[in-house]
Amino acid sequence: MKNTKSSRKHMEKTASFLIEKAKKAGCKQISAKISKNRSNKVAYRDGKWEEIKGSTTYGANVKLYIDGKYASHSTSDLKKESLEKFIKEAVTLTRYLEKDKDRHLPSPDLYPKSKPGNLQIFDNNIDSLDLAKRKKIAKIAGDSARSHGGKTLISASSGFGDNYSEYLMVNSNGFTGFEKRTSFYLYAGLSIMDPAGGRPSDYAVSSTRYLADLTKAPQIGKLAAERTTSRLGARKIKSGKLPVIIENRAARRVMAELLSPLSARAFHSKQSCFDKSIGKQIASSKLQLFDNPLLTKGLGTGYFDSEGIGAKKLSIIKNGKLDNIYVDTYYGTKINMDVTTGDRSNIMVQSGKHDLEALLQKLNNGILITHFNGGNSNSTTGDFSHGIKGFLIKNGKRFQPIKELNIADNHKTFWKKIQFIGNDPYQPSSYRIPSIMIGPISVAGK
Amino acid sequence: MKIPSETTKKNVADNRQKQINGVSRRNFLQLSAGATALGVGTSLLGCKNKQKNTTVTSPDNIEKNTGIKMEKLESFGISTAIATKLMAAALSTGGDYCDLYFQRKKSMWLSLEDNSVNKAYTNIDMGVGIRVLKGMQTGYAFSESFDEKSLLSAAKIAASVANSTPGKIPQAFKASTFKKYYPDYPVCSQLNPNKKLKIIKNLEDKIFKKDKRIKKVKVYYSDSEEEVFIMDSQGRSGYDYRPMASLITSCVAENNNRREANYYRTATRKGPQLFTSAKIDDIANQAVNRTVILFDSIAGPVGEMEVVLGPGSSGILLHEAIGHGMEADFARKKITIYTDKLNEKVAPEFVNIYDDGCLDNMRGSINMDDEGNNSQKTQLVENGIFKTFMHDKLSARHFGVKPTGNGRRQSFRHMPLPRMRNTYMTSGPHKPEDIIKSVKKGIYAQTFTNGQVMIGAGDFTFYVKTGYLIEDGKITTPVKDVNIIGNGPEVLADIKMVGNDSKLDDGSWTCGKGGQSVPVGLGIPTVKVGKITVGGTAQ
Numbered sequence: 008m009k010n011t012k013s014s015r016k017h018m019e020k021t022a023s024f025l026i027e028k029a030k031k032a033g034c035k036q037i038s039a040k041i042s043k044n045r046s047n048k049v050a051y052r053d054g055k056w057e058e059i060k061g062s063t064t065y066g067a068n069v070k071l072y073i074d075g076k077y078a079s080h081s082t083s084d085l086k087k088e089s090l091e092k093f094i095k096e097a098v099t100l101t102r103y104l105e106k107d108k109d110r111h112l113p114s115p116d117l118y119p120k121s122k123p124g125n126l127q128i129f130d131n132n133i134d135s136l137d138l139a140k141r142k143k144i145a146k147i148a149g150d151s152a153r154s155h156g157g158k159t160l161i162s163a164s165s166g167f168g169d170n171y172s173e174y175l176m177v178n179s180n181g182f183t184g185f186e187k188r189t190s191f192y193l194y195a196g197l198s199i200m201d202p203a204g205g206r207p208s209d210y211a212v213s214s215t216r217y218l219a220d221l222t223k224a225p226q227i228g229k230l231a232a233e234r235t236t237s238r239l240g241a242r243k244i245k246s247g248k249l250p251v252i253i254e255n256r257a258a259r260r261v262m263a264e265l266l267s268p269l270s271a272r273a274f275h276s277k278q279s280c281f282d283k284s285i286g287k288q289i290a291s292s293k294l295q296l297f298d299n300p301l302l303t304k305g306l307g308t309g310y311f312d313s314e315g316i317g318a319k320k321l322s323i324i325k326n327g328k329l330d331n332i333y334v335d336t337y338y339g340t341k342i343n344m345d346v347t348t349g350d351r352s353n354i355m356v357q358s359g360k361h362d363l364e365a366l367l368q369k370l371n372n373g374i375l376i377t378h379f380n381g382g383n384s385n386s387t388t389g390d391f392s393h394g395i396k397g398f399l400i401k402n403g404k405r406f407q408p409i410k411e412l413n414i415a416d417n418h419k420t421f422w423k424k425i426q427f428i429g430n431d432p433y434q435p436s437s438y439r440i441p442s443i444m445i446g447p448i449s450v451a452g453k
Numbered sequence: 454m455k456i457p458s459e460t461t462k463k464n465v466a467d468n469r470q471k472q473i474n475g476v477s478r479r480n481f482l483q484l485s486a487g488a489t490a491l492g493v494g495t496s497l498l499g500c501k502n503k504q505k506n507t508t509v510t511s512p513d514n515i516e517k518n519t520g521i522k523m524e525k526l527e528s529f530g531i532s533t534a535i536a537t538k539l540m541a542a543a544l545s546t547g548g549d550y551c552d553l554y555f556q557r558k559k560s561m562w563l564s565l566e567d568n569s570v571n572k573a574y575t576n577i578d579m580g581v582g583i584r585v586l587k588g589m590q591t592g593y594a595f596s597e598s599f600d601e602k603s604l605l606s607a608a609k610i611a612a613s614v615a616n617s618t619p620g621k622i623p624q625a626f627k628a629s630t631f632k633k634y635y636p637d638y639p640v641c642s643q644l645n646p647n648k649k650l651k652i653i654k655n656l657e658d659k660i661f662k663k664d665k666r667i668k669k670v671k672v673y674y675s676d677s678e679e680e681v682f683i684m685d686s687q688g689r690s691g692y693d694y695r696p697m698a699s700l701i702t703s704c705v706a707e708n709n710n711r712r713e714a715n716y717y718r719t720a721t722r723k724g725p726q727l728f729t730s731a732k733i734d735d736i737a738n739q740a741v742n743r744t745v746i747l748f749d750s751i752a753g754p755v756g757e758m759e760v761v762l763g764p765g766s767s768g769i770l771l772h773e774a775i776g777h778g779m780e781a782d783f784a785r786k787k788i789t790i791y792t793d794k795l796n797e798k799v800a801p802e803f804v805n806i807y808d809d810g811c812l813d814n815m816r817g818s819i820n821m822d823d824e825g826n827n828s829q830k831t832q833l834v835e836n837g838i839f840k841t842f843m844h845d846k847l848s849a850r851h852f853g854v855k856p857t858g859n860g861r862r863q864s865f866r867h868m869p870l871p872r873m874r875n876t877y878m879t880s881g882p883h884k885p886e887d888i889i890k891s892v893k894k895g896i897y898a899q900t901f902t903n904g905q906v907m908i909g910a911g912d913f914t915f916y917v918k919t920g921y922l923i924e925d926g927k928i929t930t931p932v933k934d935v936n937i938i939g940n941g942p943e944v945l946a947d948i949k950m951v952g953n954d955s956k957l958d959d960g961s962w963t964c965g966k967g968g969q970s971v972p973v974g975l976g977i978p979t980v981k982v983g984k985i986t987v988g989g990t991a992q
Contacts (some may be wrong), residue, residue: 052786060593061610062866063603078573083580083597093577100561100573103646107571138613148550161787199911200786205940206788206909241910246756248992276566277669277705278714341567381773381905381914382936384990387705387714392753392936392988394905394914411912413988415753450754451938451988 010378014043015185018175021085025069025094026179032098037073037179038315041085042355048168049141051149057164069094070112071101077110109340111326112314117346118182119310119317127304130189133171141167144193144224151228157236161206165195165228168239169218182315191218192435195231197261199239207238207408214435216304232378237398241408244399245453250373250426250446251414252366254397255433257376257438262354264384264391265296265418269323270349271338273386280389280419284329290422293359296324300352307352307437314349319371321347327423354438359428363442366429368403370444374412375400382413389418402419413451421448516811525682525692529555529581530599538601540622540686542608547617548585548592550846552685554823555581556865559642560677560922563649565670570650582865583608587615589785589851593868623688624956630972631820631827634813637694640724641676649674652728656702659737664745669705674698676725683825697816697972698725699961700736704744713747714917716740720961720972722750723814743900743919753920753935753989759895759949760924760937760985761888764956766901768975770982771806771876772914772964774941775799775903779808779833779841780859780871780966781848782928783908790911790942791839799839800945803881806834808843810858810874816962817974824860824869825966831857833876834945845871863969870967877976881951885979888950890926897921897928898937918953932989939985952979 018041029037043065050058067090068081080097082089137414149165156163173187196210213222216354222230253261268279281289290296300318302308310318314336322330335349367375375398392415398405422445429442524682526533536553542549562574581604585592594607653672660670676698684690699720706713717740721727762770775791783789790797800806810819810828819828824846832840842848845860848871861872888899897920904915916936921928957976964973 056590058591058593058868059610060609060868062595064597064866077571078575082577084577085597097575100575100646104563104573104648105569105571106765107569110571154555156746164786198786205911206790206792208788208907208909231582238910243986246986246992276671277707277712278703334702380907380912380938381903381916383902383916383934385714385934387712388933390934392916392934394912394936394938396907396910396912411911411938411940411986413914413936413986415755415936415988415990417990442982449755449988449992451986451991453757453986 014173015175018043018173021067021090022177024087025067025090026177028091028094029069029071029098030179031339032094034071034073034098035257037367038070039113039177042172043173044172046168046170047102047136047141048166049138049145049233050164050166052152052164053162055120056142067099069095072110072112073101075106075108075109076101076104092237109337111336112178112180113336113346115181119184123301123310126301126308126310128188128216128308132218133169133189135167141169147352148193148195148228150287151225152231155229156197156199156231157232159200159202159239161200163195163197167193174309176315177285178315184311184315186309191215191221191226193227194220195228197231197235199235201239201241203240205241207241209234209238212435213308216306220304228386233238237405238408241396241410244373244409246451248447249450250370250444251376251377251448252363252370252373252442252444254363255429255431255440255442257312257378258392258433258443259436259438260379261391262438262440264386265422266323266351266354267384268386268389269329270333271335271342271344275338275341278387280387281329285332287329288327288337288423289329289419290327291425292327293425293428294324294327294422295357297322297355298352299355302353302355305353305437309352312348312350316346316348317418318352318357319428337352352437354440355432356428356440358430358432358441361429363429363431366427366442367400368443369427370400371403373400373446374398374409374450375405376414384418391418411452414448415451416448421445424448481525481662525556525680525796526684527555528582529682530580531555535601535604536684537622539604539608541619542566542605543583543585543612544620544622544686546612546619547615548587548612548620550586550686551620552584552683552824553581554584554862554865555682556679558677558864560675562673562675563653565672567652568657576917578864580865582862582867583611584868584955585611585614586847589847590614591847591868595865600981620686623686626684626690627690629689629691629694629821629825631691632811633820634811634818634828635722636696636724639678640696640726641678641698652700652725652733655730656700656737659734659739660702661703663737663741664706666706666708666745667704667741668707671703673701681823683706683823685825689825691821693820695722695819696724696740697722698727700728700739701961702736704740706744706748708748711748715744715747717743718961719959720816721814721959722816722818747918747933750931750933752991753932754896754922754987755989755992757984757986759892760982760987761892761895762977762980762982763897763899764885764952764977764979766975767898767961767980768877768958768977769901769904769915770944770980771878771977772873772973772975773906773915774939774944775833776808776873776876777906777908777966778911778941779839779843780873781842781852782871784842785848785851789908794839794942797839798837799942800834800837800948802837803951804834804837804945804948805832805879806876807832807879808859808873808876812875812957812974815875815957815974816972817873819861819874819915822858822860823862826856826858826860828874829858831859841875843871845869848960861971867969870969872966872971873964873973875957875976877957878951878955878978878980880918880953880955880978883950883952884915885952885954888952888979888981889923889928891950891981892921892923892926895923896932897923906941913940913941914938936988937985938988944982944985947983948980949983950981954978
């Protein structure tokens, strides 16, 4: 997709058409979004090609504000005659709703004044990829995984994928934003026979905005194999209260649950265990948590949010105190709070001094959590409970892989128990969370 | 799950009784409704013709012979001549099989918050997925544009999986016929939106009236109508019309500075007609009861103990503990813990488990699967013996068996995979009260939000939203949200008692696998498991 300019023009034309039709139908305010995505994927397993996939998708969405009423409508059918019918039906349905005085587009003051410098979320090199190159990268990762899989290997798989997207937003009260992004990913996974029972599996993945930044394919295969073979002989341990380290690649699950009650929407709905906690200590003073949509090369990076609000760094937890929450236009109006943003972008925790191995030394005896398995969190009460697997740590070393365990605590107390924060923020995710040592907490086993 | 008697037809109930061996007549009636309404009305496409049993259409004389089945294709703006050209392009590099999957789906959501139905969302989704198989390899592409250039470009991508001489194109497409398990007319879109608003407001009103401690109520109504037309290089074609309606409500209650929240979700292929005044009353009761009971809840226990699963939504145990492990793609790759267990005893002899796409109006029912095969009632475990995996075309080809009608996909953007439909256990020999009495110390799990499984290790979890302690044979104090973790084969083998009260759950369950979501159903009688790990905090 070398000619992105012409796509933008076409997208602008479609957005103008939608806005014009909606205005004619009586809409006071309109937000129109047009998106285009191209993606490719190859998957390889045990020396053979398993899957080759490619596609281009288009989509349009309009948010309509008419007669004090609001609704959002999407379609993937962008033919002109279809769009005309789409708007007509969208307006008709919106008029059936009840009035809502708090619904309106964001204040124009919040729109970005200009596009920031190069955020490096688009890589021209995507055009250099063809099927042969995609296959080559995936094959190297898969063959590497296989070669390191050991005698009990059952199956080794790998895959490479790339995405290109363009996104245009036009708000009728004075905002037009356009962004184009690329992303690339490479993974390898293995399944092995465990003489002690079961067929454990694990994986490694790299995901980046720039092709050249991907972890090299042989390393991905090797890491996946090391992780999987280290699972041999996993067992269940006795219940108890133990300190834990949540490895960086697993930390997203509990961090997302911490963020869930930290929004104006949750506050207004009475579904937040932190709705009276702004300015109060909700975590250890070691925790600095922020949302940074302007992170260079970030997987959650963009210069405007899904309402068109200009991106800026937002401090969520500062020295363990709740600093800010996610406030979108609607719920901000409802609970009379200044709008920040309703969207999570790159979730970042300020790193500590120690790498994972040093954290294991600090832990001495406890559990390293490498994966969560199911479970959930209650954002109203803060209670959470999750299945886990990982390693039993004795004297600072991985003593034994463990499985079929559960941890439980409450978010109101859990984060206050942070002991150390690692220096290894997880790169292949918009949640750039380092490993975190925390606890002791309740571990359920035998 | 309770459906008012006026919508329950005896003949449907009797059919159901035949369908679900061992499920009690009472629960059966609770499930059944409305099959007599099938075949009435007009299709979403405006086609009023009755479907013929069989239509044979040659690509050469398609213009002369526009059978109803091909009208379904043409409603997408595609002639059979174009479709055949597309298939030829897809098979041009030597693929040995190709299918074209046309899909159109119209969905709407309405939501109530702060006493007002003040937000709606609609979505129109349409496209075609092109799949080419070469042995066990898959080439896949899709297009949302139906112009010839875009379609042929997608076919070329799918074709890139193969690299030899062109495959054969069928000379005719024989339309398959399927039994119908849900309405085949626009049950959702024909209902005026005002009536949908009324359903929502009525539910909110009933919830607030039931308990003064309820402070916030949200209600989400959604419905969709989906059409699928599939044609393949074996000369088969098939069409399915799939409606779905769901109602979800969440409640927040406050009492003495304590706040609790819970919800109720229900879904059906019957459409919004299910949401009668009596049904709404039932939903309101359940939502309120589930919320206010939490005021009495204490922290859940920790460690291994006996667990009794209540009838209905505890079917999540089957879905997570064994269902996914019995999907044949995992067996083909040899990565499921059940890979070598076919025809082995995996549970006590009073355990019988089915995966069934043929239950009237159930969320997981399908008339045909997404590869054009008949839906089936498939017995996975018979008297404790593991009888079959669930297959799609690829796994059936690998194992040299017939597909079981489990090839499903989220949309035209995805290739089919073996997926569950409605997975349930039939009734066993024990009385539910005797099961409770037999437990000295354990928990009784009644409702659930979600579950997960690690296919290879077999470890599965499910999250209990409503549960109680069992002490000395009696259900006592409610416990807070708690996760349960076990090992699939071990738990299945450790089933001690199975109640005679099998019940299907009417929840809006959605199963995720390989990045694809599909609607499913589940059910189970009261079941006691010898020991599972309960992940509470009360140590």
